[in-house]
Amino acid sequence: MDLKELYRDVILDHNRRPRNFGTLVPSDAHAEGHNPLCGDQLTVWLRMKDGAIEDIRFEGKGCAISTASASLMTEAVKGKDKAAVLALYGSIHALLTQQNAVPDASLGKLAALSGVREFPARVKCASLCWHTLGAALECSAALECSAALECSTATVTTE
């Protein structure tokens, strides 16, 4: 177990200074994620344009892995449509859970999360924001309205 692999500088930096942090007004959709085991809480706001994410913000309380993962995610998904987000999530999921997954180039800075797979108890911390984003996207697709709506709560249950 190598702590330096887990807490890389990119992760520590995004934990200390999370990007796209705060609420988004107006927004098209938002969703709340909650990990009851460790108390991590996260809300993701979306503004969509032509089926793609125009802007995204998140807010919440969580550990370094969950905060940094959300921060990195918001940077990575801007401008992407749902299919592209899901594809990216597929790559992230493989990176987090498969021992020998080689980070593919499309991951960019998200590849910094590869150290998490050595720490199985922490995988859920890194994936909470992605589940929450998925719920917000579902919500935006289902409801064609411009007001921020109370949407689904993505509850990630761990262990």
Added chain:
Amino acid sequence: MSTIAPLAAPPPAFDAARVRRDFPILEQRVNGRPLVYLDSAASGQRPLPVLRAVEHYETRCHANVHRGVHALSQAATEAFEGARERVRRFINAASAREIVFVRGTTEAINLVAQSFGRARLASGDEILITALEHHANIVPWQMLCEQTGAALRVAPIDRRGELDLERFLELLSPRTRLVAVAHVSNALGTVLPVKQIADAAHARGAVVLIDGAQAIPHSRIDVRDLGCDFYAFSGHKLYAPTGIGVLYGREELLAAMPPWQGGGDMIRTVSFEKSTYNDLPWKFEAGTPNISGAVGLAAAMDYVEDLGLAAIAGHEQRLLELATAGLARIAGIRIIGTAARKASVLSFTMEGCHPHDLGTILDAEGVAIRTGHHCAMPVMTFFDIPATARASFGCYNTEEDVEALLAALAKAAEVFG
């Protein structure tokens, strides 16, 4: 006065290094480091005498209890009922009929809620708990309130994690039918003045349940001295196996309570028209019990009494003081729970480092602590934190363990500094 050894107990000769050798699990290395186990409040480890007692039972004595004339069944019954008598002595109950074997504290509290509470409580009645309870001493009462229309009242704590006794006494009213409080808080370490609480509750005619899950390994419990009506605890916090625990109940109350679960062992006669119930305590023990667990629990009681409960408590208090002083020297650490009287639990947060990250960093150093809400979410809400890191001490912990904790925390401060 509660029965926990006072803070200033002179350290009796207590050889923790020798005690440690009784616990084979502690010999291993974790993540390349010697294991430093500081999570006994979640579950204690088992000493060799407990493992051997269980092994002896499983290899020489096992059969079902109470139902056979053959030799093994009799041996198993003797072992099981012998364990019950051992528990009776351990907590100084008046009779073995007052000792009900259950799975653990959680099941004991649910039993009281459903058997005692459901038959006796109605709309207009109140149940009084405190703000520092474990979920196991909250949720069963909420369920009971839903079923009966009774109301749950919660006595507040202060910023140190002490019960606000004045408010507690104000909340005690003639409507209070049941008072259920922790003896020791698992999230904060606070020792509650349970004897005083029991006296006050009895003066109002309320029945008193004490959640002793965290008190049982750190103090001599005398249920008659405490004057409680029910006392619940789990074997696994007392260096015994999981899946065995005890509900102590005053005989008069147990006798009047309806059975909780139905099945074998808890009946005297069964016909399709009507069944009659067994005597105490078997009325509350439907189905084949955890026999080897009970045997292990009895052995654990022998073990801690041999070490001396006061000596264990004194040793743990010294470790707690040492660790508390050490934590105070690390910048950014905030101790959660600073009551005047604490038992063996040290909850804290570190500025800029989430407890979950702390837990991972410490684990990499071989130091096992618990992080999270400790099944006490209302306590976390009260202190406005999502979680804490918690180190807790048992009879096998040493000063070196405390030093390893402090060194690992310094490392965490470095990573997140």
